Amino acid sequence: MYKHQQSLRVRYAHTDRMGYCYYGNYAQFYEIGRVEALRELGFPYKSMEDSGILLPVVDFNIKYLAPAYYDDSLTINTYIKELPTARIKFDYEIFNDSKEKLNFGATTLVFINEDSGKPMKCPLELFEKLKVYI
Amino acid sequence: MYKHQQSLRVRYAHTDRMGYCYYGNYAQFYEIGRVEALRELGFPYKSMEDSGILLPVVDFNIKYLAPAYYDDSLTINTYIKELPTARIKFDYEIFNDSKEKLNFGATTLVFINEDSGKPMKCPLELFEKLKVYI
Amino acid sequence: MYKHQQSLRVRYAHTDRMGYCYYGNYAQFYEIGRVEALRELGFPYKSMEDSGILLPVVDFNIKYLAPAYYDDSLTINTYIKELPTARIKFDYEIFNDSKEKLNFGATTLVFINEDSGKPMKCPLELFEKLKVYI
Amino acid sequence: MYKHQQSLRVRYAHTDRMGYCYYGNYAQFYEIGRVEALRELGFPYKSMEDSGILLPVVDFNIKYLAPAYYDDSLTINTYIKELPTARIKFDYEIFNDSKEKLNFGATTLVFINEDSGKPMKCPLELFEKLKVYI
Numbered sequence: 094m095y096k097h098q099q100s101l102r103v104r105y106a107h108t109d110r111m112g113y114c115y116y117g118n119y120a121q122f123y124e125i126g127r128v129e130a131l132r133e134l135g136f137p138y139k140s141m142e143d144s145g146i147l148l149p150v151v152d153f154n155i156k157y158l159a160p161a162y163y164d165d166s167l168t169i170n171t172y173i174k175e176l177p178t179a180r181i182k183f184d185y186e187i188f189n190d191s192k193e194k195l196n197f198g199a200t201t202l203v204f205i206n207e208d209s210g211k212p213m214k215c216p217l218e219l220f221e222k223l224k225v226y227i
Numbered sequence: 228m229y230k231h232q233q234s235l236r237v238r239y240a241h242t243d244r245m246g247y248c249y250y251g252n253y254a255q256f257y258e259i260g261r262v263e264a265l266r267e268l269g270f271p272y273k274s275m276e277d278s279g280i281l282l283p284v285v286d287f288n289i290k291y292l293a294p295a296y297y298d299d300s301l302t303i304n305t306y307i308k309e310l311p312t313a314r315i316k317f318d319y320e321i322f323n324d325s326k327e328k329l330n331f332g333a334t335t336l337v338f339i340n341e342d343s344g345k346p347m348k349c350p351l352e353l354f355e356k357l358k359v360y361i
Numbered sequence: 362m363y364k365h366q367q368s369l370r371v372r373y374a375h376t377d378r379m380g381y382c383y384y385g386n387y388a389q390f391y392e393i394g395r396v397e398a399l400r401e402l403g404f405p406y407k408s409m410e411d412s413g414i415l416l417p418v419v420d421f422n423i424k425y426l427a428p429a430y431y432d433d434s435l436t437i438n439t440y441i442k443e444l445p446t447a448r449i450k451f452d453y454e455i456f457n458d459s460k461e462k463l464n465f466g467a468t469t470l471v472f473i474n475e476d477s478g479k480p481m482k483c484p485l486e487l488f489e490k491l492k493v494y495i
Numbered sequence: 496m497y498k499h500q501q502s503l504r505v506r507y508a509h510t511d512r513m514g515y516c517y518y519g520n521y522a523q524f525y526e527i528g529r530v531e532a533l534r535e536l537g538f539p540y541k542s543m544e545d546s547g548i549l550l551p552v553v554d555f556n557i558k559y560l561a562p563a564y565y566d567d568s569l570t571i572n573t574y575i576k577e578l579p580t581a582r583i584k585f586d587y588e589i590f591n592d593s594k595e596k597l598n599f600g601a602t603t604l605v606f607i608n609e610d611s612g613k614p615m616k617c618p619l620e621l622f623e624k625l626k627v628y629i
Binding site for chain 4: 388418425
């Protein structure tokens with residue numbers, strides 16, 4: 094398993110009139126988690142796109158256990174637990190300052206060859222790198 | 228089953244650099260679907276909140292079949308298929324102009340008594356109203 | 362002067378923990394105003410982009426007189442008061458249901474030739490169309 | 496003059512189909528700038544709200560000189576150049592990695608007593624703290 098940890102502050106823009114971080118913002122927070130996980134692995138998402146590989150999300154789910162509030166300093170744990178094929182799955186957990194788990198979820202992304210528009214296998218270098226951990 | 232139909236335009240603000248409607252925006256689109264479904268049923272979400280009932284989301288999942296693009300005129304179908312208990316589940320499908328299904332998903336929300344902060348049963352009037360359809 | 366009127370509902374996603382529509386959302390609302398104004402004039406923004414003309418915003422200002430609240434049904438008035446050159450200016454006013462003016466502002470956009478990346482004159486057809494009103 | 500520097504990464508969620516960081520996102524970025532400036536001064540915005548002082552924005556303007564792109568690491572400079580009265584003005588400049596100035600702007604916020612809903616003077620401690628710099 095590969096694990097990456099990322100911190101993130103809840104901003105006014107994220108809050109809603111219940112005082113909660115709006116449920117729809119976590120898709121962005123999970124994006125930050127997986128992009129920084131890939132960067133730490135040496136595969137910045139931008140470099141992949143520049144080399145003609147797109148990674149659209151095909152599946153996203155999240156369970157909310159407790160709300161995050163304004164100015165909370167959150168920790169996003171991002172996990173890659175399975176070796177990628179033409180798909181790569183990221184699991185996430187978000188915790189607040191008091192180490193309370195606020196939500197958890199997963200996204201599945203597909204490697205797409207930008208030129209052909211068709212799915213393709215995970216780049217070999219990324220696969221080999223992940224093999225060390227999984 | 229109760230079904231509600233709502234149209235919605237993809238704005239520049241929604242797009243990302245792939246030219247897609249960013250995957251995180253659909254939480255907002257689904258919000259619009261369920262709020263307008265409740266309004267049509269005679270239970271504006273705002274009136275519920277004003278009467279001391281909160282409805283936080285506890286579960287959200289979505290599968291993406293195809294992207295929406297800038298200026299697409301989308302149709303959101305919102306369904307209530309089961310009678311609510313202390314929870315209410317909404318199912319969604321989003322279609323583009325060409326009647327292509329772009330994604331589908333579901334959210335589960337919990338009725339919370341604002342004063343006690345505790346879960347409560349679905350308001351009887353809403354339950355009775357939905358009984359006609361389900 | 363050309364004037365266009367557009368209605369828009371404040372969603373939960375737009376609110377913040379003060380209960381206000383977050384101040385940063387009005388850029389999106391003004392976008393909706395000007396895009397629908399251009400559509401009504403017969404110049405959908407998307408068609409302009411498809412024909413190789415980009416319209417980035419170079420200047421945006423807004424004065425907030427009163428907040429919008431959750432579920433408010435807003436009216437966006439968009440005005441074109443001056444004939445466009447290589448730039449086009451839109452003025453905006455947003456009103457709530459009680460016809461209270463909530464904010465007003467303006468954006469200036471530049472016509473950019475996508476191929477050259479250089480500014481260009483307003484397309485003649487749009488200029489001629491606006492001449493009828495201004 | 497008081498000056499604060501904050502870094503920030505452009506995320507996929509921020510981009511639009513031109514490949515730019517959407518013009519409407521800078522209101523959030525400026526929020527981050529001023530909130531972190533106040534935190535550094537020892538006046539976390541959240542503590543002010545908790546003590547019954549609200550700070551809504553009454554004026555926002557921005558000039559865009561060049562776009563930010565996906566994954567750019569931006570620097571937000573936030574300045575307080577004038578001593579606050581019942582209002583406090585923040586000036587901002589955003590730079591990219593190549594130290595190119597991308598945009599600049601300002602926001603004016605009003606100190607509001609939450610109980611009365613009326614404007615109030617800047618809290619004395621904040622005023623005294625800023626006097627050292629201005």
